[in-house]
Amino acid sequence: MDAIDDEAGGITAHVQLRLLPSHPKLRNEPSLKVDVHSAQFAALRATVERFVRSAPLQSRAFADSALSILRQIELPATMHPCVFRVEGAHLVVDHHTHRASSPNAAAAPLRVRLHAYHLRSGMERMHGATVTQLPTAQLEAAWHCLHLRDGVKSRLLSYMLVRRKLNNSAACSGLLLLHGPPGSGKTTAARALAQQGAIRNGGRGVLVHVHPELLLSKFFAESAQNVGALFERIASMATRRRNVFVLLDEVESVGLARCSSMNGAEPGDAIRVVNALLQGVDKLAPFGNVMMMATSNLAFGLEQALLDRADVSILLAAPQGNARVAVVLSAIEELVRCGIVRRADGASRARAHDALACALGSRRGMSGRRLRKMAVAALVEVFQGGGMSGEEEASISFERAVDGVIRAVERAAHEEEEEEEEEEEEEG
Ligand SMILES: Nc1ncnc2c1ncn2[C@@H]1O[C@H](COP(=O)(O)OP(=O)(O)OP(=O)(O)O)[C@@H](O)[C@H]1O
Ligand SMILES: [Mg+2]
Numbered sequence: 001m002d003a004i005d006d007e008a009g010g011i012t013a014h015v016q017l018r019l020l021p022s023h024p025k026l027r028n029e030p031s032l033k034v035d036v037h038s039a040q041f042a043a044l045r046a047t048v049e050r051f052v053r054s055a056p057l058q059s060r061a062f063a064d065s066a067l068s069i070l071r072q073i074e075l076p077a078t079m080h081p082c083v084f085r086v087e088g089a090h091l092v093v094d095h096h097t098h099r100a101s102s103p104n105a106a107a108a109p110l111r112v113r114l115h116a117y118h119l120r121s122g123m124e125r126m127h128g129a130t131v132t133q134l135p136t137a138q139l140e141a142a143w144h145c146l147h148l149r150d151g152v153k154s155r156l157l158s159y160m161l162v163r164r165k166l167n168n169s170a171a172c173s174g175l176l177l178l179h180g181p182p183g184s185g186k187t188t189a190a191r192a193l194a195q196q197g198a199i200r201n202g203g204r205g206v207l208v209h210v211h212p213e214l215l216l217s218k219f220f221a222e223s224a225q226n227v228g229a230l231f232e233r234i235a236s237m238a239t240r241r242r243n244v245f246v247l248l249d250e251v252e253s254v255g256l257a258r259c260s261s262m263n264g265a266e267p268g269d270a271i272r273v274v275n276a277l278l279q280g281v282d283k284l285a286p287f288g289n290v291m292m293m294a295t296s297n298l299a300f301g302l303e304q305a306l307l308d309r310a311d312v313s314i315l316l317a318a319p320q321g322n323a324r325v326a327v328v329l330s331a332i333e334e335l336v337r338c339g340i341v342r343r344a345d346g347a348s349r350a351r352a353h354d355a356l357a358c359a360l361g362s363r364r365g366m367s368g369r370r371l372r373k374m375a376v377a378a379l380v381e382v383f384q385g386g387g388m389s390g391e392e393e394a395s396i397s398f399e400r401a402v403d404g405v406i407r408a409v410e411r412a413a414h415e416e417e418e419e420e421e422e423e424e425e426e427e428g
Contacts, residue, residue, distance in 0.1 A: 118203070126208075128215040128230050134198035134205040134243070141337075142192035145330040146185055147323040147368075152314060156189065159312050160197050160291060167288025173309045174285050175292045179299035180316035183369030186295035187249055189316060194245035197291065205243030208234055212254040216273070224272035227254060231280030238287040246284065251277075251294040256301055274303050281309050318367050325356045327368055331375035332401050340379070344398030352402040359406040363413060378404030381411070 119140070122133035132138070146153070159176055166172035178186040191207065198205030215226040238244050254273050284290045294310070296302060307313070319327050329352065335341040344352070360366075381404040382388075382396055392400070 120204075126230070126233060128212070128226060129208050129210045131237075132207045132209065134207055134245070135195050135203070136207075139191055139195040141330075141334070142188055143196050145327075145334075146189055146192055147319050147326040147330070148185065148189065148316060149320070149323070152316070155312075155314060156193050157196065157200075160193060160200075163291050163311070164201065164288050168286045172285070172311055173281060173292075174287070174290055175281055175294060175310045177299065177307070177310035177313040178293060178295045178316055179313060180297060181318065181367060182297050183367030184297075184316040184318060185368045186297070186316050187247070188368075190245075190247045190249070190293040190295055193293065194247070194291075197245060198243050201243050205245060206237065206241055207245045207247065208237070209247045209249060211249060212251060212277075215254065220269055221272060223254075223269060224276040227273055227276035227280060231276075231283050234280075234290070235283050235287070238284065238290045242289060244287070244290045246290060246292045248277075248292060248294040250296065251306070252296045252298040252302060256298075256303065274306075278303070278305055278309070281306070318365055319371060322357070324360050324366065324371055325353055327371040328356055328360070328374050328405055329353065331372045332378075332398070332405070335375055335379070335401065336398070339395055341401045342395050342397050348398055352398065355402060355406060359409045363409060374405045374408055375401070377408035377412075378402075380404075381407045 119135055119137045120133035121136065123136075124131050143153075156176075163172060163174055163176075176190075178190055180186055191209070194205065194207040198207075210230065212227075215230065216223045217226060234244065234246055254277050256270075256274070281292060284292060294306075299307070299313070329349070332341060332352075336343050360371075378401050379396075382400055388396070
């Protein structure tokens with residue numbers, strides 16, 4: 001779709017126009033999604049306005065309501081997604097980290113890329129995999145809710161760009177390996193990256209999420225045949241589709257070193273499966289429109305030939321520092337979207353950020369998954385505490401939810417201490 005590059009250099013803001021004609025609440029009133037760094041908001045607003053005027057939007061009413069919303073927006077004070085509603089249409093302003101290539105980021109010229117896309121809902125199953133049409137509503141928030149070490153997200157996006165450029169190059173296999181401990185966001189990052197790829201690359205794509213363990217069979221030689229047949233189907237898909245993302249999730253279930261046996265399978269059969277996987281990867285390598293992503297938390301045990309094929313390996317670790325607070329806050333944000341927790345103003349969010357930073361300060365090594373679950377644990381704390389009015393039971397306040405998280409964190413720390421003491425006593 002159209003891309004407007006103001007001046008070169010400075011900050012890049014990706015603006016995504018999300019068209020939702022069939023959304024039940026909006027019906028014929030698509031929405032506009034803007035990702036931008038707040039310091040550049042005024043400049044962005046002008047650029048988006050130009051885009052909305054010139055874009056071949058299906059609905060003139062949408063363009064008009066988008067423009068009227070844009071004019072009414074003040075610079076938002078928070079760094080969290082905010083939703084503005086005006087006359088039935090809505091505009092989601094979703095702030096996230098900007099990429100600054102200049103030391104004087106706020107004064108740097110703004111470079112804006114605009115992508116317009118329709119959300120799609122198709123999903124089909126094939127043996128050992130599910131195929132999802134992209135962009136999908138399921139993955140709308142995934143990229144922005146993911147808080148990885150500095151530079152990891154831009155590395156993921158850069159690899160995606162490089163892969164497309166290296167079409168049919170012997171140097172590029174199209175395989176990205178994401179490894180790290182359980183719950184570090186490998187599967188989520190791969191799926192979210194596929195969504196970003198589809199949006200940034202023409203607005204369409206498919207994600208083939210392979211569950212390798214489903215390809216294994218107890219019958220001799222059948223597992224390798226299943227692996228081979230799946231890669232055949234993906235190769236045929238690649239000749240028809242613009243963007244194909246293949247997620248080989250928990251690849252260790254078929255990619256363990258050939259010398260170790262898999263799931264008690266006969267060693268000869270295990271070797272065949274690994275060979276079929278390697279051949280499959282080689283088959284897809286020449287297609288620049290195919291990007292394979294393998295995830296594993298056992299990278300050290302993976303077949304060396306598979307590790308060698310990965311163009312880039314990225315370690316995803318447990319979130320650190322402010323990223324931990326951001327993960328918890330985005331989990332509470334999800335409860336806000338579901339209507340379980342009430343929306344808060346900028347000042348409450350800032351207070352919540354400080355309180356959570358303090359509570360999480362001493363708790364090292366919590367995985368992203370554990371941190372996200374803190375929102376659920378918070379609800380349990382809040383409901384367990386009781387004494388709520390009818391209104392509070394229907395939707396609890398943001399402050400109460402944050403308080404619940406802090407209590408849940410303290411409880412987990414206390415339980416761990418008790419466990420350690422018991423262990424010491426037993427050893428003593
Ligand atoms: N860094 C992170 N930022 C935000 N959310 C995270 C992060 N890491 C994990 N999560 C959340 O934790 C949950 C589990 O993540 P995911 O399934 O992607 O982890 P994984 O590394 O694939 O785990 P496993 O090795 O068990 O398959 C998801 O809801 C995800 O959104
Ligand atoms: Mg996973």
